[in-house]
Amino acid sequence: MTSKNNTIDTIRQLLHNANNILLTSHIRPDGDAVGSLLGLGLALMAVGKDVQFVLTDGLPSTFKHLSGADQVITAAKEDFDLSVVVDCSDLERTGGSLGENQPDINIDHHITNLKFARHNLVEAKAATASIITNHLKDWDLPLTLPAAEALLTGMITDTIGFRTSNVTGETLRIASVLVDHGANISELYDQALVTRSYAETKLWGLGLSRLERDGRIVWTSLNNEDKKLAKFHGKGSADIINLLTSIDDADIAVVFLESDNHHIKVSWRAKPPLDISKLALSFGGGGHAAAAGADVNGTMEEVTAHILKATRAYLKNGILPANQISGL
Ligand code: AMP
């Protein structure tokens, strides 16, 4: 047996031997964080396990239609005998949902994953939800309709509707399994990627009005004042970065989001074959070749200047083609 097969088998045993399983993911959760969390948790509930869904920042309203969404809590409330972290490249990104405890299981698809748990299943797939979908059978867990809906939402969001450069035939085959189990792809797509609140759209407007460009880099910022003006109460940036990536005369897009605790959340997107993940990692963040992020301390002015300088230098001198990345 390879060590990967060992890990998959160990995870199966741990999941079945546990009774109360804590599932958690990263701060400012995206669709893959939510979909992976609920998808795995709902499958575990279907075999009689007690499950706690813990997201430090709570559930974004975009995903409230999914089964189990109303069970998401922001801090663990009971003892648990097994912990699983999904879609999270480092432990700090859980926002402290596990306290000082080392997680038992880490299931993730980020090339920058720090393998922080006792058992780490890290595969370079298009979404963590696709790793979970692929292994449910190995783990003797049923792919119920609610689980399939959550997992397909994870795949749809992380691939922005199956149009990121890491989408392969395998990605579509895994998604087709979810559709075959009854998940309604057009409805889930619409709910996850098309439907927007007025506040989110207003926030886009404020961000777009401040759009800037220097050579092949475009960027904008969102501060707390913008959120107030737009009456946007979410933690994230309403995915405004996805709008910036549609600009054809730019190779790198960056969004600076003012966050609590004197730091700025930086989001990068790069067009293939550029690899932005190592730049994000050098700022203590992480991600993928084409999409990465970091939380950087400082004021908006300081962080913007610093990050843009580093991004320019990286674009000019330091770019690695995505296919040279090793480590997985
Ligand atoms: P975002 O820009 O937040 O949409 O994130 C893009 C990608 O980078 C996602 O796969 C995130 O999980 C990852 N990422 C974002 N911020 C961080 C961070 N502070 N640390 C590690 N990974 C991050």
Ligand code: MN
């Ligand atoms: Mn994520």
Ligand code: MN
């Ligand atoms: Mn993901």
